Amino acid sequence: MGMTVAEKILARASGLPAVTAGDVVEPAVDLAMSHENAALVVNQFLEIYEGTLLSPKIWNPDRVAVIFDHRVPAESPKTASNQKKVREFVAAQLVRKFHDIRGDVGGICHQILPENGYVRPGAVVVGTDSHTTSHGALGAFAFGIGATEMASVWALGAVLNVEVPGTIKVVVKGRFQKHVSAKDLILHLIGRLTAQGANFKVLEFHGDTIRRMPTSGRLVLCNMSVEAGATAGIVPADEETLRYLRDEAGVTDAVTPVLPDPDATYERVIEVNVAKLEPQIACPHTVDNVKSIDQVMGRAINQVVIGSCTNGRLDDLAVAAKIMKGRKVAASTRMLIFPASARIFQQALAKGYVKTFMEAGAVVMNSGCGPCLGVHEGALGDGEVALSTTNRNFKGRMGNPKSEVYLCSPAVAAASALVGAITDPRLGGN
Amino acid sequence: MATVVNRVGDDISTDVIYPGRYMATVLPSETPQYAFADDASFNGMLKAGHVSKGSVLVAGSNFGCGSSREQAVSAIKGHELVIVAKSVARIFLQNAVNLGLRIVICPTIVANEGDELEISETQVVNLRSNTRFPVVPLPTARQAIVDAGGLIAYTRRKLVARR
Numbered sequence: 001m002g003m004t005v006a007e008k009i010l011a012r013a014s015g016l017p018a019v020t021a022g023d024v025v026e027p028a029v030d031l032a033m034s035h036e037n038a039a040l041v042v043n044q045f046l047e048i049y050e051g052t053l054l055s056p057k058i059w060n061p062d063r064v065a066v067i068f069d070h071r072v073p074a075e076s077p078k079t080a081s082n083q084k085k086v087r088e089f090v091a092a093q094l095v096r097k098f099h100d101i102r103g104d105v106g107g108i109c110h111q112i113l114p115e116n117g118y119v120r121p122g123a124v125v126v127g128t129d130s131h132t133t134s135h136g137a138l139g140a141f142a143f144g145i146g147a148t149e150m151a152s153v154w155a156l157g158a159v160l161n162v163e164v165p166g167t168i169k170v171v172v173k174g175r176f177q178k179h180v181s182a183k184d185l186i187l188h189l190i191g192r193l194t195a196q197g198a199n200f201k202v203l204e205f206h207g208d209t210i211r212r213m214p215t216s217g218r219l220v221l222c223n224m225s226v227e228a229g230a231t232a233g234i235v236p237a238d239e240e241t242l243r244y245l246r247d248e249a250g251v252t253d254a255v256t257p258v259l260p261d262p263d264a265t266y267e268r269v270i271e272v273n274v275a276k277l278e279p280q281i282a283c284p285h286t287v288d289n290v291k292s293i294d295q296v297m298g299r300a301i302n303q304v305v306i307g308s309c310t311n312g313r314l315d316d317l318a319v320a321a322k323i324m325k326g327r328k329v330a331a332s333t334r335m336l337i338f339p340a341s342a343r344i345f346q347q348a349l350a351k352g353y354v355k356t357f358m359e360a361g362a363v364v365m366n367s368g369c370g371p372c373l374g375v376h377e378g379a380l381g382d383g384e385v386a387l388s389t390t391n392r393n394f395k396g397r398m399g400n401p402k403s404e405v406y407l408c409s410p411a412v413a414a415a416s417a418l419v420g421a422i423t424d425p426r427l428g429g430n
Numbered sequence: 431m432a433t434v435v436n437r438v439g440d441d442i443s444t445d446v447i448y449p450g451r452y453m454a455t456v457l458p459s460e461t462p463q464y465a466f467a468d469d470a471s472f473n474g475m476l477k478a479g480h481v482s483k484g485s486v487l488v489a490g491s492n493f494g495c496g497s498s499r500e501q502a503v504s505a506i507k508g509h510e511l512v513i514v515a516k517s518v519a520r521i522f523l524q525n526a527v528n529l530g531l532r533i534v535i536c537p538t539i540v541a542n543e544g545d546e547l548e549i550s551e552t553q554v555v556n557l558r559s560n561t562r563f564p565v566v567p568l569p570t571a572r573q574a575i576v577d578a579g580g581l582i583a584y585t586r587r588k589l590v591a592r593r
Contacts, residue, residue, distance in 0.1 A: 024571040040456040040500060048585050054593060071454065079454045130498040130521060146500040146525035147456075152585040156592075160584065161571035195441050196492040200520050229495065231520055286441055373450035373497070394445040394496060401449075401468040 002261030004167040005234045006202040009141040009258055013124045021166035021265070026158045030123035030140075033065045035109050035369075037128050037147055039082035042089050044151035058093045059157035065097035065118055066090050067109040072101045072368045075376045107341025107367040110134040110223065110309035114215070115343055117249035121237035122258040126153060131309050131391065133226045137218035138245070139237030139257055141202075144226065165202050165231045169266040172207035174275035179425040181319075182217030183311060183389065183409035185209075186224045187280035189272065191290030199229035201267065204260065209274055210235055215244040216315040223310050224391050227287040236260060279424060282407035285395040293412065293424050300332070301406070302384040304417040307338025307365075308372045311389035311410050314344050314351075320414035321353035323425060324360045330420030335362035336378050342367055362417070374399025387422060389413050431557070432486045432512060434545045436472055440490035444502040444522065453499055458529075461501045462508025476509050486549075488541045489515035494522025500529065507531040514539055514547065514554060527572045528581035535566040 003011065003018060011019040013027035034041050049056040058064055066086060074080035083101075090098045099105055099112050106112075110131055113119050121139030125132060128150045135142035145159070153159055172185065189203075203225045210218070218235045225233025235241075237257030245251040279293040306312070306320050317339060329335045337357050339345040345367055348354050357364050371378025372390040380386055380403035388398075393405035406422065415425035452464040466472045475481055487506070493515040494502060503525040506513065514534045518526070526533045536554050540561065541547060548555040554563045568576065578584035 024569070037453070037456065037499070043456070044582060048582050048589065050586075052586060052590055054589065076454060082454060082456070128498055130496060132498075144498040144521050146498055146503070146521060146528060148500060148528040148581050149524060152528075152581055155585055155589050160581070160588070161575065163569060163571060195495055196517070196519070199492065199517070229492065229519060288441075373445070373453075375450045375453055392443075392445065392496060394443040396449050396468045397445050399449075399451050 001265065002263035004202065004260050004264045004266065005139070005204055005236050005258055006141050006167055006232060007164060008260070009122055009124060010162070010164050012122065019164045021164050023164045025162050025164060026160055027124045027162060028158050029063060029126055029153050031063055031065060031113070031118055031125045032150060032153045033067065033109055033113060033125065033127035033132065034150055035067050035129060036070045036079065036082055036086070038066050038086045040147040041128060041150045041154065042086060044148045045154050048151055048155050058095065058154045061094045062096065063157070064095045064154065065113060066095055067099040067112045068101050068106070069108045069367070070369045071376045072106070072366065103342050105342060107343065108309045108312065108369060110219070111313065111340035111344065114138060114219065115249055115341060117245060117251040120255055121241060122256060126150065126159060130226050131223050133230065133233050134219050134223040134309060136222040136225070136232050136234040137215055138241055139235060141232055141234065143232045165200055166267040167202040167204050168198055169269045170203050170205050171269060171271045172205065172209040172274060173271070174209055174273045176274050176277065177426065179411040180274070180277050180279055181409050181411065182213060182220040184277055184280040185272065185274055186221050187282050187290050187407065188277060190224065190228045190288050191280070193228040195227065195286055195288040196229045198225065201230055203228070203230045203233045205233065205235045211238060214315060215240060216313040219313070220310055227391060279409060279412050281412070281422065282393055284393055284404040284406065287391070287393060287407065293422065296406065296422050297424060299406070299422040300385065301387045301416060301421060302333060303378065303380060303386040304333055304335045304413050305338070305371050305378060305386060305388040305390060306410055306413050307340065308369065308390040309340060310391040312338055312340030312344065312367070314347050316389065316410040317344070317348045317353045318351070319410045321356045323411060323414040323428060324418065325356050327360055327418050329361035329417045332420040333417055335417045336371060337362050337364045338370070339367050371398060373397060387413055387416050431546050431548055432484050434488050434541050434543055434547060435475070435481050435485040437488040437541065437543055438490065441492045441495055442489055443496035444494055444499050445496055447494065448499060448502040448505050453501060456501065458504040458508060461505040465505035465509060481509060481511070483510035484512060486512050486514050486547055488539060489513060491516040493518045495519040500525050503529050503531050512549065514541070514549070527568065527575050530576070530580045536563050537566060539563045
């Protein structure tokens, strides 16, 4: 019987000829990623070794990545002390894929991993972050785990007791209208599936729209697959994946795509035609509360955020800069822009996007997760409304339960910032 | 017998259970003070010690969706609440198993604040309405971790066996 991409990857990593949905396996881990919550992983890791007479040692430090991104630079002595503890730990354990708070190699974990070539097609990637699903964009099987589970991975190099998930095949056809993009597609899909419609399942993306989509867009799809409850999102690797790894991630060694068998078993097939898809908005306070833009146009907004592991890449900033060039952010609105990595920040500087943003009145911040989850910078006041290219709008997400967050694409965010209200970018001149 | 101390709806995210702004706090001894921090009344009850151990939080479907933050589990566990939910999001369920937070998956549960429940491995009985609701057992792969006393003990055993 044929296998899906997830089944093939899990079979290979578990040393089995074949697996099928529902099997319980212990896949070897190719990459284990953590951010600041490595502070908790370290505690749990050390606890595993208590009473064993073994000295705590990461199974393979070259397969561990630690990236500081959630609260950078540290917003409090507590965070700074956690970061200090992790910094000392990774130095002692010889973890070299460590990205500290830096303007050259720093950034958000879900951009740092792809842009440094840490993720390969067919890999098993785990991360102590739910948006680890992002890395399925490169044809990997990537999923989020908790800190204690990561401690177990650090000790053993495998994830214990993983149930092979069933797969939902998503076939996407058609060409997007101007100013409609991967973000609108995934919001539309989450609205259709609901926040739990893909619980414990994999979303495997196919179709001509996906084949034409750059890796930056595929990262958006896989990043937000978890918002439909999916364990992982996967775009089977293709020419574009190989191009990205070679040209943008500097990968020089051989890369082998993992493709589904023609007779793979899918639990469901969902078809989407994007030709008539309108810009989509996720309204408060759930990501599946998705509406077409015409239903929320004119909603006044106090803050616009462009950035995050979802939409802070160079392609996203290019779209925003084109719309904003020579224009001004509305006086009633604050605009914050967070490039997804230091590298992207530098590319945006070189291309003049940062100048465009600053001349328009936007504040360009260092790369990080801060405002997306209300941990650091960009908090909202009581009753305020934000429009954001990030991935969650749960109550209190941006730090204040008395505020509201709407989610959208970079094009909608940029056009709306200029007006101070939710605006359809297709109506503008750019 | 256990008392239902609160009932919440569907899709309760970990941002609601443990708001992101408290994520710099990681120690299980410190996280419980921030459980449901944005719900002043429930958080107040928990912090004041007005909720007895083993009390039940009844939840709808997809409880614990969103972030993988383990604080959401350790914060609830610190108050020794039992979760009876129609369904639970994947990472939250795994974190609960790993840390030993008791979760009962009961897809048809109907219970309100103040109801008394009798919980067994196979069913939940609401003693007020005198109704029985079947429990979905944990997959055996997860039950093994629960039986070992959590993932730390389970991993320790594997690690020692390997050497």
